[in-house]
Amino acid sequence: MKQLINTLFLIMLFPICSWSQQLVLRGDYPDPSVVKIGDTYWATATTSNWAPAFPILKSKDLINWQVVSNVFTNLPQWADYYFWAPEISYDNNKVYIYYSAHKKGGNLCIGVASADQPEGPYTDLGPIMCQEVGSIDAFPMRDNDGKLYLVWKEDGNSVKKPTSIWAMEMKEDRTGLIGEKKELFHNSVPWEGNLVEGVSMIRHGDYIYAFYAANGCCGGACTYATGIARSKSLLGPWEKYSGNPILVGGGEWICPGHGTPVAKEGKHYFLFHAYNKASSVYTGRQGLLIEYTITPDSWIKFVKPSEPKPNAPLYKSSYDFINEKMATHWQWSVFEKPQFTFKGSALYLSASPSYPGSFIGHKTISGNYTATTTVSVQKASAATGIGLIGDEKNVISLYYDKGKLLIVQIKGGKKSTLISRSLSNTQSLTMGVQVREGKNITFLYSPSGKDLKKLNLTPINGSYLPPWDRAVRVGLFAKGDSTRVGVFDNFELKNK
CATH class of the missing domain: 2.60.120.200 (Jelly Rolls)
Structure with a gap:
């Protein structure tokens, strides 16, 4: 009943933004993450309880993708299942994959793997954050002073508690966190339901912008949507956009969220997942691309294209x-x-x-x-x-x-x-x-x-x-x- 109420709430109060969602990753690619290295885009996605864990895909245009390898053909020794939400990043000539997985004998933790080139091979650096109720959805971000931080979600909704988005300084070698963690924000308004998660960030002008997902992620009764928050420094204070959610399901695609911003030829895009309304849970959460821009009052707005964008073709x-x-x-x-x-x-x-x-x-x-x-x-x-x-x-x-x-x-x-x-x-x-x-x-x-x-x-x-x-x-x-x-x-x- 609660999910139904949340769904009706979204339909009645917020605009349906389905006109500009372009399918670029057909099939089950939840929580897609993307980074540009040189002249090539590299992406990865959740594999959950399927192995090998975390595909590595490449593209020259963000539209046409090719799977070239996987992060883990042999799974890390410390983890056993739920390989979720990998975030691919590139820093100081090194590629890093921040990921979530279930620790043997424990709960969900955040781990890190590194490689000298995006296609691998990857070396696992082990878990760096394991909270009692679980830690997932990691994203690396530097503050204005250049310090490196890990941003992540504490999985409070798994025990019927509010969910917090935390930040904590991270060692440059990615082998651990230092200092004290600081809460950036948590679920606090009705459309967010019982969780906020899947945070990714980008810096534009005076602000750091956080794309985040909220509400029910998965299954036929999903209520997922995407919101925006902004701050002039990583550790806050953070302000949520009064017009949230800025991306809601409708038309061909439902429950959009959990993605990564990326630039291409001077324009800005968001790669995220959604369910196709027709094939639904049977084909899973597929990868979509949408353009966004910065508004005169320094918020993010998705852009309606001048003509429909072609979806990735069906293939044999x-x-x-x-x-x-x-x-x-x-x-x-x-x-x-x-x-x-x-x-x-x-x-x-x-x-x-x-x-x-x-x-x-x-x-x-x-x-x-x-x-x-x-x-x-x-x-x-x-x-x-x-x-x-x-x-x-x-x-x-x-x-x-x-x-x-x-x-x-x-x-x-x-x-x-x-x-x-x-x-x-x-x-x-x-x-x-x-x-x-x-x-x-x-x-x-x-x-x-x-x-x-x-x-x-x-x-x-x-x-x-x-x-x-x-x-x-x-x-x-x-x-x-x-x-x-x-x-x-x-x-x-x-x-x-």
Whole structure:
């Protein structure tokens, strides 16, 4: 009820700013951060419980992006899950990633990793702030005197307390904080709901401006919006804009927030995330770009473009598994890294004994898509399949196992076999999954690789799949003891 009231409050009292949001990062890229180094822009984003942690993307124009690496292929030893809100920055010829993660045996902490070049390799410097209720959403900022500070959010909303945005001086080598922390501001007005977070800052003229997000970030009932605060010095006093929120969901995009300001060719932009109203939680929070300017009274205003900006195009993903760089294109659970190798233009995925087995996942960028794979029945020794992954306890997949096609659903950790059909005397098998509206799922198969047939004539409802902070992945599976393998000749993802 509280979220509904907050949503109505935003709709009634504030203008809908949806006309200038340009989609530049399709798919699940929450909390995007961007920095310009030389003539190239570099970005990263939240991966939560998917590994490798934190993609590194590059672009020459802020519009067309390419994933080139990841910050952590092997996760830091001190952290176990919830790899959130990486902030990429460049200072004194060094690249730094400030990130949040759950400390083993503890709570959410802020860590730092560094590299000599943006694509890595990155060296983890360990956690530098761990508050009892959790510390997240770090941003580095220098004050007027040149001192380096860390700005972050204390996760008070997790224990039903107000959330504070803190600043504390940071060592130049980024290995720790010094002095005393100072509160900059906290959630204090109705539109902010139970939290403020995701602060990023930029200096224009006499002021430091803080972009910040507030209210409910995630899920179908999200109420996220973006506000602005300003101060003439980092440690305050801070003044919130009376016209907040300055960016509210509407039209094609909802719940906009948590991003980074960046300059391009003398203009100023804000890279942030929002849900697409049509594909919603199934494709996750996607990366959008909007221009802003400084008003005569020294506030920030988003700019309406003279003509609509084109969104990043839908694209097809196709892999034949010849020397593929799996860490660039694919993801897996932070709780179990699968073993895989490439032999003779095929992917060999080592199995895991319990359902859903071992798996790798690929981002989805549309609510309507078809994914297919050809499996080598002769070479595979495990139950081999394709399906959709929310998390480890919410999966639905089609397996071929010992002459049978099986649709297996895992919902809330409970397994059930929805369909079992015999299919023998086949050496190769094409398997697929067709998805409509993000949640209506039909599994496909063909022994010949042509004329795919529907295994389930009535679509299966996959609305239970997405976790609160992540989107659905489509993936490949191998189920059996660890000596067995699933063998895949290819994978193709077509979007509509």
